[in-house]
Amino acid sequence: MKVAIVTDLEGTAGVVDFETQTYPGARYFEQAKFLATEEVNAACEGAFKSGADKILVIDGHGPGGLVPEKIHRKAFIFHGRPVSRYWLMEQSWDALFLLGHHAMNGTEKGNLNHTYSSRSVVNMWLNGEKIGEIGINIYLAGWFGIPTILVTGDEAACQEACQYVPRIQQAIVKWGFTRTSAISLSHQAACEVIEKAAATAVKRVSEYKPAKPEGKCELLIEFLSSADAFIWQQRRDAEKISATTVRFTGKHFLEVYEKWRG
Ligand SMILES: [Zn+2]
Numbered sequence: 001m002k003v004a005i006v007t008d009l010e011g012t013a014g015v016v017d018f019e020t021q022t023y024p025g026a027r028y029f030e031q032a033k034f035l036a037t038e039e040v041n042a043a044c045e046g047a048f049k050s051g052a053d054k055i056l057v058i059d060g061h062g063p064g065g066l067v068p069e070k071i072h073r074k075a076f077i078f079h080g081r082p083v084s085r086y087w088l089m090e091q092s093w094d095a096l097f098l099l100g101h102h103a104m105n106g107t108e109k110g111n112l113n114h115t116y117s118s119r120s121v122v123n124m125w126l127n128g129e130k131i132g133e134i135g136i137n138i139y140l141a142g143w144f145g146i147p148t149i150l151v152t153g154d155e156a157a158c159q160e161a162c163q164y165v166p167r168i169q170q171a172i173v174k175w176g177f178t179r180t181s182a183i184s185l186s187h188q189a190a191c192e193v194i195e196k197a198a199a200t201a202v203k204r205v206s207e208y209k210p211a212k213p214e215g216k217c218e219l220l221i222e223f224l225s226s227a228d229a230f231i232w233q234q235r236r237d238a239e240k241i242s243a244t245t246v247r248f249t250g251k252h253f254l255e256v257y258e259k260w261r262g
Contacts (some may be wrong), residue, residue, distance in 0.1 A: 001051055001052050001053060001086060001094045001095070001202065001205065002052070002053070002054040002055075002056075002092070002094050002095075003052045003054070003055045003056075003093060003094065003095050003096070003097060003202070004055075004056050004058060004088065004089070004093040004094050004095075004097070004141075005040060005043060005046050005055060005056070005057045005098075006042070006058045006059065006087055006088065006096065006097070006098055006099070006137055007036060007040055007057060007058065007059055007060050007063050007066060007099045007100050007102055008022075008060050008063065008098075008099070008100045008101050008102060008133070008153075008253075009032055009033070009036050009061040009063060010022055010061075010100065010101075010102035010111070010112035010114070010153075011023050011099070011100040011101040011102045011111075011112070011152060011154060011157050011174075011188075012032065012036040012039055012044050012082070012100045012173070012190075013035065013039070013173035013174050013184040013185050013186070013187055013190035014174075014184050014190075015032045015035060015036070015100075015146055016036050016111055016112065016174070016180060016181055016182045016184070017112075017180045017181075018118055018119075018180065021065075022065070022108065024060070024063040029212055030067075031063075031065050032177045033064075033065055033066055033067050033167040033188055034067055034070065035186065036061075036066060036099075036100050037066045037067045037070045037071060038067050038187065038188060038191055039099060039100060039152065039173070039191055039194050040057055040071070040072070040100075041065065041070075041071065041072040041075075041191075042047075042077075042190075042191035042195040043045075043097055043099055043150070043195065043197075044057070044072035044074070044075045044153070044191070044192040044198075045072065045195050045198075045200040046194065046195035046196060046197070046198030046199035046200075046201075046202070047097070047198045047199065047201075048072075048074060048200045049195075049199050050082045050198075050199040050200075050201075050202035050203045051202060051203075052202050054076075055072070055074070055076065056074040056075070056076045056078060056088065056090055056091075056093075056125070057072075057075050057076065057077045057078070057081040058078045058083065058087055058201040059077065059078060059175035059191060059202050060087065060180040061076040064079055064080070064081075065100070066079060066194070068094045070158055071165075073173060074089025076253065077259070079143065084214075085160060085258070085261045085262070086140060086144070086217075087137070087140065087207070089140055089141050089143075089144040089146060090144055090148075092144075092145075092250055093141075093146050094146070094205060095146065095149045095150075095201070095205050095208070096137070096138075096141040096146050096147070096148045096149070097148075097149065097151075097198065097201070098130055098134060098148060098150065098151045098153075098161065098219070099154070099194075100138055100153060101133065101134050101137075101152065101153040101156050101161070101178075102132075102133070102153055102154070102156075102246075103132060103134070103154070103156035103157045103159075103160050103184070103234075104123075104124070104130060104131065104132025104133070104134070104135075104160065104169070104257075105118075105122060105123060105132065105151075106122070107132075107156050107160070107229055108156075108158075109152045109154075109155070109156050109175070109176040109177065109178075110154065110157065110176050110179070111174060111175075111176030111177070111178075111179065111180070111181070111182035112154075112176075112180070113132075113156065113176075113179055114177065115132045115133065116133060117208075117226070120169050120223055120224055120225065120228045121222070121223060121224070121230055122222040122223060122224050122244075123220075123221075123222040123223060124136075124219065124220065124221050124222070125219070125220040126139075126213065126217070126218070126219055126253075127213065127217060127218055128208075132160060133213055134151065134157060134160045134161050134164070135160070135163070136257075137163055138161065138211050139164070139167060139211060139212065139213050140239075140257065141210065141211075142210035142211040142213075143162065143210075143212055143253055143254050143257075144210075144211040144247070145210050146210055146261075147161070147205070147208035147209055147210045148161070148164070148168065148208075149165075149168065149169055149201040149202075149204070149205055149208050150168065150169045150170070150197055150201040151168055151169075151170050151171075151198070152170070152171040152172075152173060152194050153172075153173065153174075154172065154173070154174045154175060154176045154177070154182060155169075155172045155174075155175050155208040156176055158171075158172050163207065163224075164211045165211055166199055167207070167208075168203035168208075169194045169198075169204070170197065170199055171190075171196075171197040173185050173190040173193060173194070174190075174227035175180050181248070198230075204211070208239070212253070213252075213253045215252070216251060216252070216254040217249065217250050217252055217253045217255070218247060218248070218249045218256070219247065219248045219249075219256045219257075219260055220241065220245060220246070220247050221245065221246050221247075221248075221260075222245045223244050223245070223249075224244070225244070226243040226244050229242075229244045229245060232246045233246050237260075239258035241251070248260045250253070
């Protein structure tokens, strides 16, 4: 069984702040990356124990959020940029794990909540429903026939994933208090919870189906600044809805995804 793991940094236990931990050059960035890498390794360990035989870890945090030389000895790691616009989901994986993920922008008690850019995007809607990175990743994998079977992050992130995969395995490693503060499990406890959840997810893989949005598709993106929206509105496939909002439409999810990701 082949597992892909898409990682992010903001849903890691002990990582609660953008300025000091998740932005490149932040004072504790290297420490945050180390914590995330160890959580990923715990997921790999659990998955291997339950019979996974190949794991590719895909570093999904914008500027890179893992320590490649510390990755699990039996796993492969994709790092550096660019990565394929489909996050390598076009390769055939049997399952996807989302590690260290965070809730969409504006989520109450969602620690480090944001939607793609913590500095410029206010909201995204897919076919009228608000959506964040978790939903997009689950749908993208689903489009390629891959079920998402595990999510880790704070409680709000795990709840968000349940909207798309109701019985997804979850490892809650922190509870957001505000956008930049949270109660975390200890690092060691977080790794233990993740290892267990990953092992269970792999054992139960046959119970999961790929989550795929059907039919025509519309993606709306609302930006904080009209300056950012203006740049997006110049793109060939984009449509201006208001000074701060842009729209992409298409015959199906992947067409809209491609227009948006370029
Ligand atoms: Zn990130």
